[in-house]
Amino acid sequence: MKMQVAWFHRYGEPEELVLEETNRPTPGPGEAVVRVRAVGVNHVDLDVRAGTARVPIEFPHILGREFAGEVASLGDASGRFKEGDRVWVASRLACGQCEFCWTARDNLCARGHFFGMGLPGGYAQYVKVPLVALRALPAQLGFEEAAASQIAFGTAWHVLMNRGQLQAGQTVLIQAAGSGIGSAAVQVAKFAGATVLATASTDAKLARAQALGADHLINYSQQPAFSAQVMALTDGQGVDLVMEHVGGNVFTESLASLKVDGKMVTVGAHAGEVVPLDIIPFFRRQLQLIGSRNANFAELDTVMNLVAQGRFKPVIHAALPLAQAAQAHRMMGSRDIFGKVVLLP
Numbered sequence: 398m399k400m401q402v403a404w405f406h407r408y409g410e411p412e413e414l415v416l417e418e419t420n421r422p423t424p425g426p427g428e429a430v431v432r433v434r435a436v437g438v439n440h441v442d443l444d445v446r447a448g449t450a451r452v453p454i455e456f457p458h459i460l461g462r463e464f465a466g467e468v469a470s471l472g473d474a475s476g477r478f479k480e481g482d483r484v485w486v487a488s489r490l491a492c493g494q495c496e497f498c499w500t501a502r503d504n505l506c507a508r509g510h511f512f513g514m515g516l517p518g519g520y521a522q523y524v525k526v527p528l529v530a531l532r533a534l535p536a537q538l539g540f541e542e543a544a545a546s547q548i549a550f551g552t553a554w555h556v557l558m559n560r561g562q563l564q565a566g567q568t569v570l571i572q573a574a575g576s577g578i579g580s581a582a583v584q585v586a587k588f589a590g591a592t593v594l595a596t597a598s599t600d601a602k603l604a605r606a607q608a609l610g611a612d613h614l615i616n617y618s619q620q621p622a623f624s625a626q627v628m629a630l631t632d633g634q635g636v637d638l639v640m641e642h643v644g645g646n647v648f649t650e651s652l653a654s655l656k657v658d659g660k661m662v663t664v665g666a667h668a669g670e671v672v673p674l675d676i677i678p679f680f681r682r683q684l685q686l687i688g689s690r691n692a693n694f695a696e697l698d699t700v701m702n703l704v705a706q707g708r709f710k711p712v713i714h715a716a717l718p719l720a721q722a723a724q725a726h727r728m729m730g731s732r733d734i735f736g737k738v739v740l741l742p
């Protein structure tokens with residue numbers, strides 16, 4: 398039994414992603430094979446393909462961290478799932494036996510595995526998945542929406558609610574609100590009852606962020622020194638919390654946008670990984686700089702339930718057939734998008 402897959406045989410440009418046929422996986426005990434209906438494209442996919450992600454892979458490699466579909470076959474009888482069930486798949490596996498797994502910090506498990514990284518991912522018609530990673534997909538939630546939600550909302554939730562401890566009534570600055578994670582973070586922050594300041598590179602993206610609930614809009618292409626505008630919008634106080642996932646000058650300006658005793662959570666650095674840090678205002682203003690990874694399993698379940706209830710709406714820029722995986726990567730790389738790009742195997 399064959400399947401179609403969009404994989405790459407060597408690092409390089411988007412054109413290295415080629416649609417080919419390979420053998421369909423077969424499930425062993427405790428495993429299912431999922432017929433993938435939609436898979437979300439993430440920025441790290443571009444980095445893995447280009448060879449800059451510092452993630453060890455074997456060629457040919459199948460990307461695709463978050464996907465949804467139907468159970469095609471089971472390795473043995475499962476009490477929870479049967480063939481044809483609609484499912485989404487947790488984007489990673491954890492060992493279940495380390496101090497992090499035991500303390501609801503399974504996102505830090507050093508023995509974890511990620512689909513689309515160490516494990517074959519969702520840029521394929523079929524993926525082998527341990528049953529422990531399967532989640533029932535509610536009837537009202539479409540495959541595309543499910544594939545566009547897990548990482549954006551999960552990470553935004555982890556950053557704002559877990560690492561940032563965002564409270565109702567606080568002010569929060571969300572960087573790059575036009576990105577998948579940024580558009581999700583605007584919604585999570587409004588859900589938490591915060592006042593949201595959002596940045597983006599164009600006025601068109603800012604208008605979309607406003608439609609998602611952003612209260613104040615900042616165009617950081619026109620105003621690279623945007624901390625002055627943040628101060629003006631907050632009576633000279635600054636914001637309680639910043640979600641920063643850009644890096645470079647945006648990191649520096651974000652730190653300068655904080656209120657005394659404010660927190661900044663950093664979760665990405667595409668625009669510059671090494672930045673200057675003036676230590677004196679950092680301690681005098683009693684600031685906190687907090688690193689973050691992606692969501693733990695409980696948070697993934699929480700956000701997917703909220704998406705299913707319609708409280709969070711994934712923003713999908715485009716859904717393309719799997720054969721256009723290279724085009725999807727070019728689209729993501731251009732950054733001239735608002736929300737997520739999804740592939741349909």
Ligand SMILES: [Zn+2]
Pocket residue numbers: 491492493494495496497498503506507508509
């Ligand atoms: Zn573990």
